[in-house]
Amino acid sequence: MLTKQTVKFTKSLQNKKFRRLYNQFIIEGEKSVLEVLSSDFKIQKLLVTSYFHAKYKELLAPFSGIIELAGDTELDSIGSLQSNDAAIAVCAVNEVLLPETIKGEWVIALDNINDPGNLGTIIRIADWYGISKIICSEDTADFYNPKVINASKGSFLRVKVHYTDLSAFLKQQRVSVYGADLHGENIHTASFKEVGILVMGNEAHGISEGVKACITQMLTIPRFGQAESLNVGIATAICCDRIKSAQSV
Template identity: 40%
Template sequence: MHSISKSQQKLINSLKYKKYRHKNGLFVVEGIKVIKEFLNSSYELEQLYSIADIFSIKNKSINIINPDNLKKVSFLNSPQVALAVFKIKNYKPLKIKTLTLALDGVRDPGNLGTIIRMCDWFGIKKIICSEDTVDCYNPKVVQASMGSLTRVKVYYDSLKEVLEQAHLPIYAADMNGQSIYTSKIEQKAILLMGSESHGISNELQKLVDKTLSIPQFGKHQDTESLNVAMATSIMLSEIKRQSIEM
């Protein structure tokens, strides 16, 4: 049985913060299921810590530790039985040729993680995020995505430049837009979603070809809006439904 050195503990604890994740090129994954997803992907393992020998791979990076050591480095209130450190990927320049999701200023980790999971479900392979969107390697994002980050590529760039150069229809979610259920949606396009609190920035609104809304069918309730993860899921579901009918 191994123990975690102070330097290892300091490094792992620092990966809670974006600055140190990108400085070291590393991020943390917790939980057996999610770790296995990353082990079976093209992500490269740096270190794996587990309280039991439950991973059927032979790798010098696997360390069996006691539960107390795991608690020192876990970011969860109730630590899982394993924690892994993987290397951050550097993707090739973004090329948009199919339906792609763009996120403007989405800062809640749980929302981004859920959106990544929804994109995986609906077969969306790429997400392009504004530079002020929460980091996809944030531990809470990784946890909420449930391994879908291994199949969905997340890019960060100037959305204005990307959208201007895409040469594809740009649809944006807006409460005053046309109902998505009565709109014909191109399948090679960009769906732009803003944060629940601030919406889409003014400079990006100027680039939008059509705004879409999700009609509210319940008339006697105080719900003013859907969070961005829920709205994205509904939008993608309808867009994919339309693709089946084409």
């Protein structure tokens, strides 16, 4: 059984205020915890069920941090997953330095993406397409929100996410900046350079006016049916696929 102090503290990390206060966050589930064990994230404490502890006894042997055994239903009550019969890792937040300029790579920029599930999905998409950096406006969902971590399916370990004044950052860049918008060039006929920034806007309002002023070229995913709009995660995947396909031609 976990101590009351451990339960209270772990639950508090679902709140952005306490994540910032303690500079810690949680990772949940068997697969994600196993991945973080071999990452550069510093694990402060592991909360594990007897099943997880027995199954991965040899893997856990070198771990020098604290390990606490949890009852079968305890992890469900203190985490964000509906069911977790494995583990929760309490980790220290990594310091990520914002690059001054983008060189030699494609980067995704997110302008006020509110939904943590969308952010997690976009991190996973970036990882799939070999994009290692995401630049977020300061009002975008918190990277360390458990819903973001869970939705990224482990990709948060490989994609660096930075927060900054997005319009100020884009003004400093010397690469092409593309924005997804309802009014722009057909993405299927547009040409793309080897280096650039893809900007995706807010789920309801699109790209803000300040960020729009920094965009070199607007892109549109043409609609062939009657749907009103696309989810921002799906739209990001389509844009990334088109950009990478154009580069391989």
